[in-house]
Amino acid sequence: MQKKKARESAGPGAGAVRPAGLRHVSRISGTRVHTSVANEIGQRIVRGDYPPGTILPNEAQWSNMFEVSRSVVREAIKMLMAKGLLTSRPKVGSWVEPRERWNLLDRDVLTWYSASPERKAFLKTVQEFRYIIEPEAAALAAARRTDEQMAEISQALQEMGTATTLQDRTDADTRFHVAILRASGNELLMPLGVLIDSALDRLFVFTTREVNSLRHAQKLHENIEKAIRQKKPETARSAVRKLLANTDEVINSAKIAP
Amino acid sequence: MQKKKARESAGPGAGAVRPAGLRHVSRISGTRVHTSVANEIGQRIVRGDYPPGTILPNEAQWSNMFEVSRSVVREAIKMLMAKGLLTSRPKVGSWVEPRERWNLLDRDVLTWYSASPERKAFLKTVQEFRYIIEPEAAALAAARRTDEQMAEISQALQEMGTATTLQDRTDADTRFHVAILRASGNELLMPLGVLIDSALDRLFVFTTREVNSLRHAQKLHENIEKAIRQKKPETARSAVRKLLANTDEVINSAKIAP
DNA sequence: CGTCAAGATATTGTCTGACAAATCGGATAA
């Protein structure tokens, strides 16, 4: 999982001892420069620094700002273009596309989005979305899962139970939910795993849960696993709803962290 | 809507009178070369020419194959990378990522996907997905729609009714459904508009519907609009389900077109 | 014989500079 990497703080490039001046984009070692530039620009756009419709600085300006070559800037811009964040035309430059064109379900865009000012609202939106998707996914999984897929789900559940650190537990939790999406047999549901990933990652902040709460959550997960194992779609559906309701409670009862 | 553009057949570049040889990628005038290259490579990947795990030709080879510069190839590859189709590393090259990493809900990927061999299966998957999403979206819309959003929905409906060509009708149909997604008030639902877009586009092939069938479909749409207008979530939900069921019927009763 | 280290090698990553193409805006002409 590249989640770990994403969690690292991005200090000035580790291995970035460049002849002429330090890189003006934050890099983490091993990352390629165009990726960093794309991250930086993408984050700024999603964060709202450049509202939709705004003309962005031109390639030469980015190139100066970040002290990288124009090719790097161009490759970064192409990546953002591929995610629907912007469009360019000769003589006019690149401008930010309206939000409805953004590929919000893209892993990167979602990451940038989840880090933007309205974190609380974001989490609420994601939860609402999960309410729509996950119960149905579980129901489909209960109807169509293969034995391999079932094993994957069960294993993730077990790893949730035996996890020693909260981080490990969260990772296993994510695997559990994503495995269900996979078992649903609908390819279009799989890309939504990034959502859950992101949600649980955000949720991570809230979880200073005590043991009782954790045990309860575990039980709710077990119910889902059981329903899918026994191939009971309707039971699976409502089990997921219960889990989500519980998650909502956790969010609401927790004080909002910075 | 750039839907029109997507429907054009892609003959050898119109304005592509190049000094040395014709472009080896199909272009439509106005398109940029890197876009065409990305399209070509992306299509091949999604179509299955290069199964996941395969090492792709290297940049120099693409450059030769398409008779374009390496920078163009690189920009194209960056776009595909941004869509999760591939990853590259020095000395080893670029390889196709496993399908679950693909950003299937991306507009382009979806277009390539919908054109790939298993069209029928694709349509079925999309329909199943719509069953999950759209009823809930309509229910949310019924609960939260603003008057502007309502106007948008109603207008699309009306344009559906007065459309003279099947193409116009399909476009209005798409607008209708997307407007509902927008009115749902959940930003994450909006990107799914591309799905509906794609689905109706595919469906377009099937629709040699006679007048009666069209009139019936129109009525079903009206029911949805009415429920949202009257702010009745439960009614909206079931109205959408009825429409989708009708769509399924159309698909199943139609002979599969080439 | 196997294991590890150093070097050769292939491929992407980055830089630079140049020119082409597209397009916007204003100046000019009908």
Place this chain on the structure above:
DNA sequence: TTATCCGATTTGTCAGACAATATCTTGACG
């Protein structure tokens, strides 16, 4: 006033060079 041309700006494309990185090979050594 409207249409047309022209200049200027920005992205688009090209070419060639070198750097960084990872794989593979080869050889030394235990």
